[in-house]
Amino acid sequence: MDTLLPIQDRGGPAQPLLLATGLRKHFPVAGGLLGRTTKVVRAVDDLTLSVAKGETLGVVGESGCGKSTVARLLIRLIKPDKGTMVLDGDPVDEPHGITVNELRRQVQMVFQDSYASLNPRLTIAETLAFAPRAHGLPAAEARERVRDLLSKVGLDPANYATRYPHELSGGQRQRVNIARALALRPRLIILDEAVSALDKSVEAQVLNMLVDLKTELDLTYVFISHDLNVVQYLSDRVLVMYLGKIVELGPVEAIYGNPQHPYTRALLSARPSMDPRKRTHEAPIQGDPPNPIDPPSGCRFRTRCPFAEDVCARLEPPLADAGAQAVACHMRVAGSGHSKAVAA
Amino acid sequence: MTDQTNLLQVRDLHVTFVTPDRTVHAVNGVSFDLARGETLGILGESGSGKSVTLRSILRLHPEHRTRWSGSIKLQGDEVLEMGPKALSDLRGQRVSMIFQEPATAFDPVFTIGQQIAETVRRHTGKSEAEAMKRAKDLLEMVRIPSPAQRLKAYPHEMSGGMRQRAMIALALSCNPTLLLADEPTTALDATVQIQVLLLIRELQREFNLGVIFVTHDIGVAVEVSDRIGVMYAGKLVEMAPVERMVDAPQHPYSRGLLASTVHDGMRGQRLESIPGAPPDLAEVPSGCSFAPRCKFVRPDCTTAIPSLRDVEAAHAVRCVLAA
Numbered sequence: 001m002d003t004l005l006p007i008q009d010r011g012g013p014a015q016p017l018l019l020a021t022g023l024r025k026h027f028p029v030a031g032g033l034l035g036r037t038t039k040v041v042r043a044v045d046d047l048t049l050s051v052a053k054g055e056t057l058g059v060v061g062e063s064g065c066g067k068s069t070v071a072r073l074l075i076r077l078i079k080p081d082k083g084t085m086v087l088d089g090d091p092v093d094e095p096h097g098i099t100v101n102e103l104r105r106q107v108q109m110v111f112q113d114s115y116a117s118l119n120p121r122l123t124i125a126e127t128l129a130f131a132p133r134a135h136g137l138p139a140a141e142a143r144e145r146v147r148d149l150l151s152k153v154g155l156d157p158a159n160y161a162t163r164y165p166h167e168l169s170g171g172q173r174q175r176v177n178i179a180r181a182l183a184l185r186p187r188l189i190i191l192d193e194a195v196s197a198l199d200k201s202v203e204a205q206v207l208n209m210l211v212d213l214k215t216e217l218d219l220t221y222v223f224i225s226h227d228l229n230v231v232q233y234l235s236d237r238v239l240v241m242y243l244g245k246i247v248e249l250g251p252v253e254a255i256y257g258n259p260q261h262p263y264t265r266a267l268l269s270a271r272p273s274m275d276p277r278k279r280t281h282e283a284p285i286q287g288d289p290p291n292p293i294d295p296p297s298g299c300r301f302r303t304r305c306p307f308a309e310d311v312c313a314r315l316e317p318p319l320a321d322a323g324a325q326a327v328a329c330h331m332r333v334a335g336s337g338h339s340k341a342v343a344a
Numbered sequence: 345m346t347d348q349t350n351l352l353q354v355r356d357l358h359v360t361f362v363t364p365d366r367t368v369h370a371v372n373g374v375s376f377d378l379a380r381g382e383t384l385g386i387l388g389e390s391g392s393g394k395s396v397t398l399r400s401i402l403r404l405h406p407e408h409r410t411r412w413s414g415s416i417k418l419q420g421d422e423v424l425e426m427g428p429k430a431l432s433d434l435r436g437q438r439v440s441m442i443f444q445e446p447a448t449a450f451d452p453v454f455t456i457g458q459q460i461a462e463t464v465r466r467h468t469g470k471s472e473a474e475a476m477k478r479a480k481d482l483l484e485m486v487r488i489p490s491p492a493q494r495l496k497a498y499p500h501e502m503s504g505g506m507r508q509r510a511m512i513a514l515a516l517s518c519n520p521t522l523l524l525a526d527e528p529t530t531a532l533d534a535t536v537q538i539q540v541l542l543l544i545r546e547l548q549r550e551f552n553l554g555v556i557f558v559t560h561d562i563g564v565a566v567e568v569s570d571r572i573g574v575m576y577a578g579k580l581v582e583m584a585p586v587e588r589m590v591d592a593p594q595h596p597y598s599r600g601l602l603a604s605t606v607h608d609g610m611r612g613q614r615l616e617s618i619p620g621a622p623p624d625l626a627e628v629p630s631g632c633s634f635a636p637r638c639k640f641v642r643p644d645c646t647t648a649i650p651s652l653r654d655v656e657a658a659h660a661v662r663c664v665l666a667a
Contacts, residue, residue, distance in 0.1 A: 062533035062534065062535065062536075063504075063533055169621045170390075171621060172621075199389035199390055199560065199622075200389065200560070200562070200601055200604050200605050201389065201600060201601060201604050201617060201618035202617075202621065203604070203606075204604035204605075204606070204615040204616065204617035204618075205617040205618075205619070207606070207615055208614060208615050208617060211614075226533070226534065227606075228534065229605075229606045229607050229608065229610075230606050232606075232608070232611060233606045233610055233611055233615075252611070256608075266535055267534055267535060270534045270535045270537065270538040271534065271563065272538075272541075272561070272563030272564055272566060272567045273563070273566070273567070274562065274563050274566055274590065274605075274607050275566070275590065276566055276586040276587050276590060277587070279567055280538055280541075280542065280567065281542075282542070283535070283538050283539040283542055284535065284538070285535050286539065287505075288503035288504065288505040288506065288533070288536050289503075289533065289535075
């Protein structure tokens with residue numbers, strides 16, 4: 001009998017699987033005399049999000065926007081400076097809640113670099129059995145689980161169990177990483193650029209597999225990527241980040257079909273068209289994203305925004321409901337003082 | 345528009361890397377022409393030989409463990425037979441290259457201005473002041489804001505997009521006729537990538553440059569190319585004008601690649617994927633290298649290497665099924 005069973009649902013379908021409130025992470029940058037901290041990178045600032053049971057939440061944004069920091073905070077690879085997390089009703093790392101170790105049994109992660117995420121000295125079977133054994137699964141059952149995991153990700157156990165990571169292709173290694181993430185029967189998997197390093201033909205194989213596994217194992221995904229097309233393909237809801245802040249959050253149809261924030265619009269129209277007759281003739285926005293060490297005051301996007309006005313520099317726009325989605329833009333806040341906003 | 349004089353002619357190029365441990369047949373018979381003012385996109389996945397082909401045009405591979413055969417002619421001059429002097433002129437003046445990672449292409453201890461000016465002086469014999477003036481003009485040309493100040497910036501003080509613009513300025517400093525671009529926008533953010541693509545397209549027109557643009561990203565290739573060549577296992581498997589490649593790809597690999605690329609409106613559909621992985625290039629395959637992954641495979645696919653045949657004007661396909 002298998003002793004490491006899947007974790008039962010507790011709060012019912014309406015209770016979010018994961019609720020993070022007011023997460024903040026600033027990284028000090030050593031500098032100046034004697035390596036004193038003189039600056040901080042404001043990687044994630046007061047971020048609140050919930051992940052519903054069974055959904056795929058896509059997270060998009062450019063480099064430095066804090067999307068990978070969010071991933072690492074959600075699985076507590078790094079400790080937030082501020083904020084709380086609740087997993088299916090249980091506060092994380094608090095007196096009456098669950099421990100970080102328990103969180104990590106239920107939340108697992110797959111990284112971008114498939115090779116760096118595997119121990120080169122362990123065979124695939126040893127890698128996959130490691131966590132179940134550490135959680136007390138007897139050796140015979142662990143072997144059975146390794147076989148099961150490998151078949152689930154489409155690798156023949158007889159052929160792959162005794163191989164080492166360097167003997168596999170990038171796509172096969174990423175399948176192993178996904179199998180390892182599944183080894184403890186988690187409920188939530190965080191995929192941080194998990195298909196970004198793969199070739200397109202292999203990426204499609206892995207995406208199909210992720211869709212199948214989600215249904216088969218009743219999983220929930222947080223899918224982080226810079227590839228807007230892949231996020232659109234996989235996600236139910238999409239969160240758009242810019243310099244450590246959420247700028248827009250909503251159902252995938254609303255974000256892609258009717259984007260409200262100027263940054264979301266720019267990001268979407270910067271995508272190549274795949275049609276030589278509809279080429280882009282003007283870049284939607286100019287310049288690079290600013291350095292997160294010293295983000296602009298007020299709205300962080302204002303330095304690249306074609307609609308920026310005085311109010312954008314003075315006040316930070318709240319994330320407010322605007323139709324199907326929530327948007328952080330003064331143009332969508334009634335009475336904000338922006339000339340394009342409706343009067344209060 | 346397009347100047348029909350032939351700029352570059354590559355014929356049956358083979359590149360093999362030999363080390364004591366193993367041999368890799370990276371490029372196995374690539375032929376193509378490039379006209380002045382034309383942009384050729386070379387599309388392929390990792391290990392397809394697209395970058396090796398590109399770098400061969402500048403002979404950037406280590407001489408002692410690279411074996412070449414075939415011919416690369418730039419305006420009639422055979423690159424594979426050039427001596428050190430001709431090669432230096434080729435690399436400095438006639439052909440320029442931009443790379444994926446501009447941070448590693450610049451020397452971190454010299455300013456951007458010093459590095460561009462050094463190149464200008466070396467190849468044109470201008471004075472230091474003239475060269476610096478030229479460097480400033482070049483930064484202005486690639487639309488770097490406040491170019492006079494940026495001349496004094498070190499590479500690490502610039503953002504990724506600015507560094508890539510500076511590298512384009514460096515590449516164009518000696519008025520080359522051919523620009524080679526090896527995944528120049530892959531490391532850039534989406535909103536910056538489109539700016540750099542537009543810049544390359546604009547400068548290409550302005551200076552009537554021949555451009556070879558190597559990428560794994562179909563969207564990027566479609567955005568910049570006049571023609572697209574698809575490479576697989578060291579061979580061109582299909583070559584066609586960009587519209588034709590998008591509308592009616594013929595080779596099963598090109599078709600699979602286009603179908604497996606996720607784009608708008610594919611939500612909820614199952615993705616068409618190509619099973620398996622590209623072959624190991626330790627040995628030269630005796631038949632079509634795509635045959636083991638191809639769903640239309642026939643017995644004659646594995647007996648001989650299919651030739652690159654024209655299916656219509658300017659559209660060539662390497663497949664026994666192509667009519």
